[in-house]
Amino acid sequence: MRDLREFIACCEQDGELKRVTAQVDWDLELSHIAKLNEEKGGPALLFENVKDYGSPVLTSACTTTNRLALIMGMPKETSLVEIMREWVKRTKTKVPPRFVDKAPCKENIDMGDKVNLFKFPVPKVYPKDGGRFFGTTAYCVTKSPKTGWVNLGTYRLQMLDERTLGTQFIKGKHADMMLKEYAELKKPMPVAAVIGGDPLLFVLGAARIPASESELDYAGAIRGFPLDVVKGETVDLPIPATAEIVVEGEVDPVAMLPEGPFGEYTGYYSGIGTTPRPFIKVKCVTYRNDPIFWLTTVGRAVTDTHMTMALSYGATLWQELEQMHVPGIKSVYCPPEGAGRFIAIISVKQMYPGHAAHVGTAAISTEMGAYGLKTVIVVDEDIDAWDLPRVLYALSFRFNPARAEFIKRGRSTPLDPSLPIDAREITSRIIMDATIPYEWKEKPIPIAPDAELTKKVQARWAELGL
Ligand SMILES: Cc1cc2nc3c(=O)[nH]c(=O)nc-3n(C[C@H](O)[C@H](O)[C@H](O)COP(=O)(O)O)c2cc1C
Ligand SMILES: [Mn+2]
Numbered sequence: 322m323r324d325l326r327e328f329i330a331c332c333e334q335d336g337e338l339k340r341v342t343a344q345v346d347w348d349l350e351l352s353h354i355a356k357l358n359e360e361k362g363g364p365a366l367l368f369e370n371v372k373d374y375g376s377p378v379l380t381s382a383c384t385t386t387n388r389l390a391l392i393m394g395m396p397k398e399t400s401l402v403e404i405m406r407e408w409v410k411r412t413k414t415k416v417p418p419r420f421v422d423k424a425p426c427k428e429n430i431d432m433g434d435k436v437n438l439f440k441f442p443v444p445k446v447y448p449k450d451g452g453r454f455f456g457t458t459a460y461c462v463t464k465s466p467k468t469g470w471v472n473l474g475t476y477r478l479q480m481l482d483e484r485t486l487g488t489q490f491i492k493g494k495h496a497d498m499m500l501k502e503y504a505e506l507k508k509p510m511p512v513a514a515v516i517g518g519d520p521l522l523f524v525l526g527a528a529r530i531p532a533s534e535s536e537l538d539y540a541g542a543i544r545g546f547p548l549d550v551v552k553g554e555t556v557d558l559p560i561p562a563t564a565e566i567v568v569e570g571e572v573d574p575v576a577m578l579p580e581g582p583f584g585e586y587t588g589y590y591s592g593i594g595t596t597p598r599p600f601i602k603v604k605c606v607t608y609r610n611d612p613i614f615w616l617t618t619v620g621r622a623v624t625d626t627h628m629t630m631a632l633s634y635g636a637t638l639w640q641e642l643e644q645m646h647v648p649g650i651k652s653v654y655c656p657p658e659g660a661g662r663f664i665a666i667i668s669v670k671q672m673y674p675g676h677a678a679h680v681g682t683a684a685i686s687t688e689m690g691a692y693g694l695k696t697v698i699v700v701d702e703d704i705d706a707w708d709l710p711r712v713l714y715a716l717s718f719r720f721n722p723a724r725a726e727f728i729k730r731g732r733s734t735p736l737d738p739s740l741p742i743d744a745r746e747i748t749s750r751i752i753m754d755a756t757i758p759y760e761w762k763e764k765p766i767p768i769a770p771d772a773e774l775t776k777k778v779q780a781r782w783a784e785l786g787l
Contacts, residue, residue: 322394322544324425324563325379325517325613329367331391332382338365346372347453352446352618355380359624367613374442378614382458382520383629392520393543401632402652402707408543408636409643415534416541424551424562426518431606432554437483438603441566442614447584451595453480454583455514455568457626458615460526460536461488462513462558463499466506471559472496473536475526477583478514478601486514486601487580488572489591491735492746493692495532500599504574511556512572512601516615517565519548523615527626528633529689531641555605565612570603586630586660588621589738623657630661634689638665641687647680648672654706663695663737666712670702674760678726681752685728693734695748701756715755726752 322328332338345351345368355366359381365388368378383389390399395407431437443453456478464471472495479487490497496512503510515522521543525536537559541547550559556569579595618625639653651668655661669680677699684690684697701719704711733740733748740748757764 322392322521323519323549325520325565325615326563328382328392328520329365329379329613332365332388335387335391335397336364337385337388337391337397338367339363341366341368342370344370344372347374347378347442347444348372349445349448351378351380351444352616355616356618356620356624359384359618368442371442376442376612376614378442378444378616380616380618381625382615383524383617383632384625385628389524389628389632392524400707401635402654402705404632405636405639405653408632409640411545412539412542412636412640413643414542415538416545416547417535418537418541418548418550418559420559421549421551421562424549424560425609426551426560426562426564426567427554427607428610429608429612430554433604436603436606438480438486438568438606439483440606441608441612443480444616446616446618447620449590450583451479451581454478455480455486456516457617457619458523459514459516459568460522461496462515462560463496463510464558465499466502466508468533470533471535471537472499473522473526475523479580479583481578481580481600484603485578486568486570486603487578488599488601489580489583489596490599493732498532500572500574503572509571509573509602511553511558512570513553513556513558513560514568514570514601515561515564515566517609517613518561518563519544522561523617524629524633527629529637529687529692531688553605554607564609566608566614567606568601568603569605569607570601572599572601574599576600584620585736586619586622586626587736587738589736591736592742622660627657627660631655631657632661634661635665638684638687638689641689642667642680642683645683645687647683649676649702650680651702652706656707656709662689662693662734664698665690665694665696666698666700666706668700668702668704668706669756671756671759674758676759677754677756678752681726681754685731685750685752692732693737693748695737695739695750697750697752699752699754699756712755716753719757720753720755724754724758726754728752
């Protein structure tokens with residue numbers, strides 16, 4: 322799959338997409354239709370008649386495991402855990418992108434005064450949002466001025482005026498780390514905010530890929546071929562050739578403008594009112610003919626963003642545990658109900674005393690775990706990580722709170738509503754070992770029915786009238 326259009330065609334063929342031809346208002350109406358549709362488990366939507374605009378808006382692309390499987394190029398019935406297993410397998414060897422000269426994303430080029438972000442049908446999502454957010458699926462391409470490492474990160478981008486996008490690069494995110502490097506050099510940071518291209522790039526932009534690694538190389542690895550990229554018009558950055566819309570510009574590391582608020586995937590606003598934050602001064606916009614604008618819904622779980630993150634956070638956690646050579650990992654699951662990021666469940670085949678503790682402490686040391694992850698549950702191999710009733714069984718009958726580990730201080734997300742609004746930089750964590758300790762000589766004896774008698778009884782089922 323090379324672009325959003327191929328994904329749309331693929332969804333349509335599989336009965337996973339509906340075109341909405343009735344006129345819909347970009348101002349709240351569109352997002353509310355998308356959200357309600359997602360809550361009913363509906364298809365991806367392509368809004369073809371957006372009020373005041375002539376180009377379409379795509380929503381709900383990632384809401385179901387069916388469509389996540391299609392994005393991964395797998396059969397649509399594939400389960401989330403199988404999709405993650407495949408991600409882990411395919412990303413063992415990274416495949417860097419290759420530069421091409423011609424690209425569909427250059428079909429239209431608006432420079433300088435011609436730039437007008439209001440040209441695109443950017444929806445307003447919730448009534449209390451500070452404005453229209455150009456970036457929900459947009460990923461920012463940036464480059465480290467020190468090492469040349471290219472990063473893709475999905476960060477919200479607010480339309481502040483025709484040529485300005487407000488940013489929220491949370492501390493320690495890769496664009497924030499790079500912006501600090503530019504600040505040391507007293508230079509603005511070139512950036513390209515991209516919508517579309519291979520849909521996997523949005524998923525990867527939102528994924529917790531370790532620092533110094535490029536999401537573009539992961540995309541190549543998952544696809545099995547290098548991604549086509551093209552140089553920017555005004556920025557020296559690799560831009561996915563099949564992107565729908567590319568916004569090129571610069572971020573001054575010192576200048577700030579009020580940004581926000583925005584209804585987040587936690588179901589809450591991340592702060593109160595606006596906050597001064599860095600912004601992108603847009604120099605150039607390039608786009609395909611009839612560009613497709615792409616929105617992911619946020620707000621109460623579980624809908625589009627939550628499913629995206631359940632896949633990408635689960636897969637990257639699993640992949641890093643493999644990279645750390647933690648043995649015996651059977652499955653990993655980061656429930657979409659926790660937006661894929663606050664709770665992780667890991668199933669392990671224990672092979673030595675302290676193995677479950679090894680898994681738990683390794684998990685919170687990964688790129689994914691060292692950020693907002695608060696609860697890690699480790700279960701034995703007879704329980705699948707996604708089998709929540711069995712996980713609750715393990716928490717009831719195998720878990721002893723005295724074997725929980727508390728970590729008092731860890732990096733947090735300012736989006737976590739469980740922390741006071743002015744103290745969200747640091748969180749605590751808990752590792753819940755819900756396994757039977759490996760080293761116990763006397764282990765609880767599981768009840769097993771008599772096999773012979775079970776067969777006999779089954780044979781009498783009809784006679785028993787059951
Ligand atoms: C819809 C959506 C909006 C997001 N908004 C932000 C944001 O405004 N700021 C931020 O730091 N992360 C945001 N994230 C999370 C990042 O995409 C995620 O942490 C990712 O790891 C960032 O890339 P990086 O690891 O290369 O920094 C958002 C994710 C999604 C799916
Ligand atoms: Mn990154």
